[in-house]
Amino acid sequence: MNCCKNCFQDSDVKKYILKNGKIKDCDFCGSKSVPCVEPHDLRQMLNPIISLYISVENFMSTDELKEFEGDMLWEILNRDWYLFNIFDNTMIESLTAQIVNTKSYKEDYPLILTSYVVKKEDYYNDENHPSEIMENKWEIFTDSIKTINRFFLQKEFNHSLLRRMIGICKKTIHKDTVLYRCRISPNKETFSSSEMGRPPCEKATPGRANPRGISYLYLALEEETAISEVRPYIGDLISVATFRLTKDLKIIDLENIVIKRPVKYGHNLSEVIKYLDFLRKLGEFLEKPINPLRTEIDYLPTQYLCEYIKHLGYDGVRYRSSLNKGSNFVFFFDEAFEVSTIVSNYTIKEMTFPNYEYEHLK
Numbered sequence: 001m002n003c004c005k006n007c008f009q010d011s012d013v014k015k016y017i018l019k020n021g022k023i024k025d026c027d028f029c030g031s032k033s034v035p036c037v038e039p040h041d042l043r044q045m046l047n048p049i050i051s052l053y054i055s056v057e058n059f060m061s062t063d064e065l066k067e068f069e070g071d072m073l074w075e076i077l078n079r080d081w082y083l084f085n086i087f088d089n090t091m092i093e094s095l096t097a098q099i100v101n102t103k104s105y106k107e108d109y110p111l112i113l114t115s116y117v118v119k120k121e122d123y124y125n126d127e128n129h130p131s132e133i134m135e136n137k138w139e140i141f142t143d144s145i146k147t148i149n150r151f152f153l154q155k156e157f158n159h160s161l162l163r164r165m166i167g168i169c170k171k172t173i174h175k176d177t178v179l180y181r182c183r184i185s186p187n188k189e190t191f192s193s194s195e196m197g198r199p200p201c202e203k204a205t206p207g208r209a210n211p212r213g214i215s216y217l218y219l220a221l222e223e224e225t226a227i228s229e230v231r232p233y234i235g236d237l238i239s240v241a242t243f244r245l246t247k248d249l250k251i252i253d254l255e256n257i258v259i260k261r262p263v264k265y266g267h268n269l270s271e272v273i274k275y276l277d278f279l280r281k282l283g284e285f286l287e288k289p290i291n292p293l294r295t296e297i298d299y300l301p302t303q304y305l306c307e308y309i310k311h312l313g314y315d316g317v318r319y320r321s322s323l324n325k326g327s328n329f330v331f332f333f334d335e336a337f338e339v340s341t342i343v344s345n346y347t348i349k350e351m352t353f354p355n356y357e358y359e360h361l362k
Ligand SMILES: [Zn+2]
Pocket: 003, 004, 005, 006, 007, 026, 027, 028, 029, 030, 031
């Protein structure tokens, strides 16, 4: 059987087939006279990904297996690793099987093809367990910044590795993108457009990403998200302004952390995954709703990491909104934004958490 470069999305796999393939017809996607290889030729380059997973039958009891609903390897390669460019699941399954082994009868297939699989590290609880290590690393880091060193972190932190991992999450947010900011009026008077930007430094209270006295611009991708982020109550008067980007900006996207070219990391892939987990933790902490009971010191870890991202030359960070599943941004500067001259004013009529019903104020 032959597979071709059109069967795959992964650019490194495509390159390999172009370089090593012989002109034939593809048995999977149907392309004619294209460079093709035998699927099993790809096993070695895909092994760092495949070997992250283990069949649940290797360690679950019969009772556990009966209850367990999981994913097959082909589903994971397709959904989490964006490997294939084929839309027929039966074809994806059969291509996966031929990448993994050279057997032609299903009865001879290894367990990793015939049962659900899970990430090895999620199920083995030894001390050297990679996610445990990163979980510990996050704790050591947060503890150390709160109680030991605030400005010059020493051994708690591998800056060069972190810098590389941050680079994996970089994205461009394009000129003309429109974002929203909402403010609750403290005295029932509406805000003017000039009052809708980031607060002046002397008034900047500590937030998820900014320390006291340093003012960042927090915006949301959707108007709804901007409103729910300020958590208004019924009867509150709120003002919403739009901010249009006047040039492309480079940001770090903690909302969708995806390893785009897994193959290029080879056997370092599992190392890369665990450091990305550290950044996922940062994303989770940015996401947490502002809690008045949290003290200023609780924000130090996220503030430190955001400042590190700023220091590396990025313009901001994107993170998920835990309140309504929309997207939030924090920008370190506001020069690239044009604020709308018209501010929309609403009164909150009803709260159907996490959404709000509001009425336009005439
Ligand atoms: Zn093909």
